[in-house]
Amino acid sequence: MARGRWGIVAGLMLALTLLRIQPAFAQEPVRYTVQPGDTLTRIAARFGTTVEALAEANHLVNPNLIYVGQVLLIPTSTASPSPSGRVHAVQPGETLYRIALRYGTTVERLMALNGLRNPHRIFVGQLLRIPEEAPGTPAAWPAPFQDIRLGPAPAVQGRVFPIRVRLSQPAALEARFLGIAFPLAPTPEGGEGLIAVPAMQAPGVYSLGVTARTPDGRTVQVSLPVQVVAGPYGREAIRLPPDRQGLLDPELLRAEREKVLAACTPFEPERRWQGPFRYPVARPEVTSEFGTRRSYNGGPYSSYHEGLDLRGSAGTPVYAPADGLVALAGALVVRGNAVILRHGWGVCSGYWHLQAVAVREGQTVKAGDLLGYVGNTGLSTGAHLHWEIRVRGIPVDPRQWVEGSLP
Numbered sequence: 001m002a003r004g005r006w007g008i009v010a011g012l013m014l015a016l017t018l019l020r021i022q023p024a025f026a027q028e029p030v031r032y033t034v035q036p037g038d039t040l041t042r043i044a045a046r047f048g049t050t051v052e053a054l055a056e057a058n059h060l061v062n063p064n065l066i067y068v069g070q071v072l073l074i075p076t077s078t079a080s081p082s083p084s085g086r087v088h089a090v091q092p093g094e095t096l097y098r099i100a101l102r103y104g105t106t107v108e109r110l111m112a113l114n115g116l117r118n119p120h121r122i123f124v125g126q127l128l129r130i131p132e133e134a135p136g137t138p139a140a141w142p143a144p145f146q147d148i149r150l151g152p153a154p155a156v157q158g159r160v161f162p163i164r165v166r167l168s169q170p171a172a173l174e175a176r177f178l179g180i181a182f183p184l185a186p187t188p189e190g191g192e193g194l195i196a197v198p199a200m201q202a203p204g205v206y207s208l209g210v211t212a213r214t215p216d217g218r219t220v221q222v223s224l225p226v227q228v229v230a231g232p233y234g235r236e237a238i239r240l241p242p243d244r245q246g247l248l249d250p251e252l253l254r255a256e257r258e259k260v261l262a263a264c265t266p267f268e269p270e271r272r273w274q275g276p277f278r279y280p281v282a283r284p285e286v287t288s289e290f291g292t293r294r295s296y297n298g299g300p301y302s303s304y305h306e307g308l309d310l311r312g313s314a315g316t317p318v319y320a321p322a323d324g325l326v327a328l329a330g331a332l333v334v335r336g337n338a339v340i341l342r343h344g345w346g347v348c349s350g351y352w353h354l355q356a357v358a359v360r361e362g363q364t365v366k367a368g369d370l371l372g373y374v375g376n377t378g379l380s381t382g383a384h385l386h387w388e389i390r391v392r393g394i395p396v397d398p399r400q401w402v403e404g405s406l407p
Helices: 002-026 040-047 051-057 096-103 107-114 242-248 250-264 398-403
Strands: 030-033 071-074 087-089 127-129 145-150 160-167 172-177 180-183 190-196 204-213 219-229 235-238 286-288 293-296 308-311 317-319 324-331 337-344 347-357 370-374 384-391 394-396
Touching (some): 030 040, 040 051, 051 071, 087 096, 096 107, 145 219, 160 172, 190 384, 250 347, 337 370, 384 398
Parallel strands (some): 235 293
Antiparallel strands (some): 030 071, 145 160, 172 204, 308 384, 317 370, 324 337, 347 384, 384 394
């Protein structure tokens, strides 16, 4: 009888022990893949544990010998809880934006709470603190949005990145970045377009807003973070001869810029070009890169080169790099004899300092058609072709259009 009572007591004690430890076994283990520059000390600090606990959990004989790609088991029982007691382990395929949607908070709030500098650099298994005020109810893209995909991150000064939006119903789409509106061309799935980053935009994280306007009058907006990094741009000091220094008059520059933007900025949903652009001259040789910070006659480096300068003797033929519509053809003061082509989607290309123009405004051209001839007119110190590409009026690097990958 005594043996039976002791058996019952032992069984109860075992059951209570199992109940106490069950939650620990029910918790999904967290695994972390070692990244370049990681040390065990940094990983321990990131997850709120200790080097000793990591070494024991992963049977590491020498804590200094870890390697990129190694998968470490994180001892969650030692991890420090967030101030609100709520954490989220990043899952495969998740983005910071999706996590913010899920918990009813914002990307900026998650970044501030977790000390994140780059919203695109989170990793599977990473533990994120969730704001205390976040309701935590699962959420999805607000209707009619189903998905938004941006080009490769991060964005670079002076270049473009594509955006594709998938919708559950037709709607007019517009993106807004750094105060500039970028209408999106409609597609069967939703819309797509290109976003331009100004060449002198300070590196940092900025908000990209996307607005959908449905036929029934609803307006729905979402916001995504975009990190901008510096481009590989140098410096160049230019000396202008006395007879051309008057071309730097601010009022003259402003008036001509407005004329160029009027021809260049309009958005057209039709995309006239297909595939990469060509260089507009045969055997191109770049003499001045896009984005180069410029000083004129010893002044400050407060401006930049808005295109590519291509070497060419006077009279060298200039050809259309892609299909387009001639939006401007004639003489300008600073840019000399000039041609502007509109290619659709708010994209235009310009050709300055020409000796002569061979097209007329309103003319449709195909890639390879003659536009004019290299010259030395306007603000120029020698015969060459200045070639630029703009998106919604913002100058971007032509090399990306010839040598890079665009949609």
